[in-house]
Amino acid sequence: MNDGSTSGELADSLRTLLSRLSPGDRLPSSRELIKEYRVGPATVARAIAALAAEGAVVTRPGSGTYVAQRARLRGGATDTDWQTVALTDRAVDTHLIADPLGPPPAGTITMDGGYMHRSLQPTRALSAALARAARRPDAWDRAPAGGLMALRTVFAQIVGGSVAPEDVLVTAGGQSALSIAFRAIAGPGSPVLVESPSYPRALAAARAAGLRPVPVPLDADGVRPDLLADAFAMTGARLLYCQPTFQNPTSTVLAPERRGQILDVARASGAFVIEDDFARHLGHGGAVPRPLVADDRDGTVIHVTSLTKPAAPSLRIGALVARGPVMERMRAVRLVDDFFVTRPLQEAALEVLSSPAWDRHVRSLGTALRERCAVLAAAVTQEIPGATLATLPTGGLHLWLRLPPGVDDTVLTSAARQRGVAVSAGSRYFATEPPAAHLRIGFAATADHAELTEGARRLGAALADLGPQQG
Structure with missing residues (x-):
């Protein structure tokens, strides 16, 4: 050449x-x-x-x-x-949150989701708020890393107690807040105590952070303090994740006398408590307990809240509330992750929360959810007489149904899909082996009461399809 x-x-x-x-x-x-x-x-x-x-x-x-x-x-x-x-062995486990059956076909009655039907969303108020936010001269300016101070002030007021705006970090929804908290507090390989059953997306976020979920059983009054103390002692965990109000999936509310006990146990163990308060605005019309963080005086509680559930799936605005060095750690994690939450969405959320229409929406939503809950509970009792409702919820979006002996929840879920109704297998909500077969059945994502009744009928028919060996 x-x-x-x-x-x-x-x-x-x-x-x-x-x-x-x-x-x-x-x-x-x-x-x-x-x-x-x-x-x-x-x-x-x-x-x-x-x-x-x-x-x-x-x-x-x-x-x-x-x-x-x-x-x-x-x-x-x-x-x-x-x-x-x-990539080594750091796989992200999504089997608890991915739908193994794939997207449901057209005509399926949706009772497995965690969001509300469009008819229950404040779409008009959201659209108006977004339009007003977009017209602001600074709408597309950089937002503060911690969030707009006015929005942080509103979140602090919602939480109550002695929480100040400086204790609030605005996040891109509740799931982002959980991911930040898990990675900020515990290192890979560390145990994290979780209620059993628990929220699958929280389990997935914990595992993605390299943590090991360790289950602590619930009863009708919430997580058991005695078993929680045993779990802290046995594992050396420094973190508890829980949903004290309208827990997902059971809708359990942590009893008043246990709320202080849980915090005492955590303090004695030198541990943090992540309080996932996703259902703060999902009460069915009755009193909603104060969040744990409102009565926390020494920074034990890291509070997570979000507007996604009570408003709309794409209002990805949430908040972390904490005090002390742990807040500084979480601010650092979020700064590295995504710098800040988009300003127009923060401005829109502030518009929504500051409007009288928001309080009206929360009240009307509570009435609608209470009615839907009653309709579905009655239909399930009629169509699946061998099943047992753990409790009639006073808040939240779901029923937790214990299936008759011998029924496999995953098999029934698949059969129900064939019958045109989508429900969630209870095994997805357990960090380890489930003690019994359950279903989580939502009453917020359907179009109306008629769909709830028809969905229960289809579910009963699916159980009958399985024959005596499953029924």
């Missing part, structure tokens, strides 16, 4: 060389290529750059050029097997 050879010709020659080498083999040095092919340094550099852009080689400054682990030469299919080794 003479001095007039182009970098393209050299690249072609090197491709022939690559076909005889194995992934990881080192190519001749630039000096050796210059000498062998009688070209200049610039020609070699351009040829190597072209091969690197194709993914055929990898350059390592100070070391040399190597055959890529996946030879993605012209016209060939990409081989990504190398990624299995590179």
Whole structure:
């Protein structure tokens, strides 16, 4: 090859060389290529750059050029097997939150979701709030990393007690808040105590952070303080995740006498309590207990709240409430993650929460949820007489149904889908083996009362389809 050879010709020659080498083999040095092919340094550099852009080689400054682990030469299919080794064993487990049956077909009555039907959402108020927010001169300016001070003030007022705006960190919804808290508080491999059953997306977030969920049983009054103390002692955990108000999936409310006991146990163990208060605005018309953080004086509680459930799925605005160094740690995590929550959405949330329409919406929503809950409970009792409702909820979006002995919840869930109704298998809500078969059945995502009744009928028919061995 003479001095007039182009970098393209050299690249072609090197491709022939690559076909005889194995992934990881080192190519001749630039000096050796210059000498062998009688070209200049610039020609070699351009040829190597072209091969690197194709993914055929990898350059390592100070070391040399190597055959890529996946030879993605012209016209060939990409081989990504190398990624299995590179990614090691840090897989993100989504089996508890992914639907194994896939999207339901058209006409399916949806009773497995965690969001409200559009008819229950304050869509007109949300649209008006977003329009007003977008018209503000500073709507597209950078938002403070901790969130708009006015919005933090509103969240502090909702929580109550001695919580101040400085104790609030605005997040992109409740799930983002949980992820931030889990990663900020405990290191990979650490245990985290969770109610049993518990919220699957929280279990998934904990595992994605490298934590080990350890279940603590619930009863009709919420998590048991005696078993909680045993779990802290046995595991050395420094973190409890719980939903004290209208727990998902059981709708249990932590009894008044236990609320202080839970905090006492956590303090004695030197542990934090993540209080997921997702259902603060989902009461069915009665009194809603004060959040644990409102009575926390020493920074034990990290409070999580969100507007997504009571408003709409895409109002991804939530908040973390905490005091002390743990808040500084969480602020640092969120700063690294995504810097800040988009300002127009924060402004829209502030518009919604500051409007009299929000209080009217919460009151009307409570009435609608209470009526739907009663309709579905009556229909389930009639259509599935062998099943047992743990409690008639006074808040939240779901019924927790214990199935008759011998029924497999995953089999029934699949059969129900065939009958045109989607419900959630109870086994998804347990960090370990479930003690019995359950279903979580939602009453907020359907169009009306008639769909609730029809959904219960279809569920009963699905159970009958399984025959005596399942019924």
